[in-house]
Amino acid sequence: MAPVSFLDQVNRIFDQAASHTGHNATLLRQIKVCNAVMSVAFPVRRDDGTLEVVEGWRAQHSHHKLPTKGGIRFAPDVQADEVMALAALMSYKCAIVDVPFGGAKGGIRIDASKYSASELERITRRYTFELVRKNFIGPGLDVPAPDYGTSPREMAWIADTYSSLRPGELDALACVTAKPLAQGGIRGRVQATGLGLFYGLREICSDGPLLKSLGLSTGLAGKRVVVQGLGNVGYHAACYIAQGGAVLVGLAEREGAIANSDGLDLEAVMAHRKATGSLLHFPGARNLARTLDALELPCDILVPAALELQITAENAPRIQAKIIAEGANGPTTPEADEILHRRGVMVVPDIYINAGGVTVSYFEWLKNLEHVRFGRMEKRYDEAAFGRLVSAMEGATGKRFSEAERRHLSAGADEEDLVSSGLEETMVTAWQAIRETRGRLGKEIDGRIAAFVLAIDKIAVSYKDLGIFP
Ligand code: NAD
Secondary structure: OOOHHHHHHHHHHHHHHHHHOOOOOOHHHHHHHOOEEEEEEEEEEEEOOOOEEEEEEEEEEEOOOEEEEEEEEEOOOOOOOHHHHHHHHHHHHHHHHOOEEEEEEEEEOOOOHHHHHHHHHHHHHHHHHHHOOOOOOOOOOOEEEOOOOHHHHHHHHHHHHHHHHHHOOOOHHHHOOOOOOOOOOOOOOOOHHHHHHHHHHHHHOOHHHHHHOOOOOOOOOOOOOEEEEOOOOHHHHHHHHHHOOOEEEEEEEEEEEEOOOOOOOOOHHOOOHHOOOOOOOOOOOOEOOOOOHHHHOOOOEEEEEEOOEEOOOOHHHHHOOOOOEOOOOEEEEEEHHHHHOOOEEEEEEEEHOHEEEEEHHHHHHHHHHHHOOOOOOOOHHHHHHHHHHHHHHHHHHHOOOHHHHHHHOOOOOOOHHHHHHHHHHHHHHHHHHHHHHHHHHOOOOOOHHHHHHHHHHHHHHHHOOOOOOO
């Protein structure tokens, strides 16, 4: 039997969820299909003078809202099907967190580690040129962001190439997000996905009845957590989770994994890894035989934040966590999903829990269109108003606040404060909507199906507003 592709897997979950919605079959088909795919192949000159043909794709899954939005990955095995699957997940993710975009994803088939910075720059700029030529990029058309193998550096090259091809376009910087700050980026984007994951987990852990049904006490504080992958998502998630009072009992990276049931100090582990080149042999911790073994450690919450397809039918029966928060995209196979659901483990799906990145990318796009930093207009005004309130309180109570208390009470919000606040509101509201959908559908429905149903319902509303679907 041929292996089921990633796209088939996504569509299979879609079909399962769709069967719980009662929407018209043609409308469901319109929501499911990929609306447009562009493929390119272009020659690139390597630093040694040789020529190479590079292939790339950009899929726009859903045009129900524009622009479309999604990352660009540089990976040796990327292909059209994978990009289409990831674009579909972006449509559902944006719908769940009320980000008014359709989903998209791009990919270039290269192993970025085998190319110099100047070669990567030539590839990124040429790919952007192709996107511009085919109308697959623009503030109102399609807005890329980083993904596997790309970073703010590539986003700066994309913004620069786009701007130079569209001279005088006032909103040009809004053509791509997660740019460096000086190129129109936003404060708080780097840590957004990890911080969003923390807000989501904290909200879930505050649900007493849900936690009780999982055999856990209410609250994130004291929960034992294992994190796989200490990159952008995993590191920041671990950082905020630990600040929230949970205990990091296991950490896994490419080279190996470590465990300590009394807790691991994240910053000390990171410093040890920097100094020795490895997580292993961290003082007081136990080395695990295989890095994948970390997923099976005794813990309450597992955060896979490295790669796809980590939790499979093979290891799912041995996973001890009660909650799995999918920091990575697609870390759990559908077979593993079924096993975990049967075993009463709650999987908090990627399309919700790692949506912090696209949420803050949306804020960056808004900032670029507004041409003003969030908080610039009102921060000082608020501080003056709060200051008058503090003085009035002092006058009424006869108590004098210290300088530090006064500063704290009268602080106005800067850009990072507002970004965090918007992200928190988004993650909390979205979880409440998923919980409500799950409650409506019944307990046998898992979190992933509930999240898909919510997304389908929201996209269906946009299409119904067109007046062509029943
Ligand atoms: P990253 O490259 O910054 O981090 C990934 C980390 O995982 C690296 O430190 C890497 O060494 C480690 N890793 C690789 N193989 C491993 C293995 N076998 N075991 C343990 N660790 C391993 O990437 P990222 O941006 O943190 O993305 C991680 C995942 O999260 C991806 O699936 C990505 O699609 C998803 N994601 C990222 C964002 C974002 O904003 N960065 C948003 C949503 C989803």
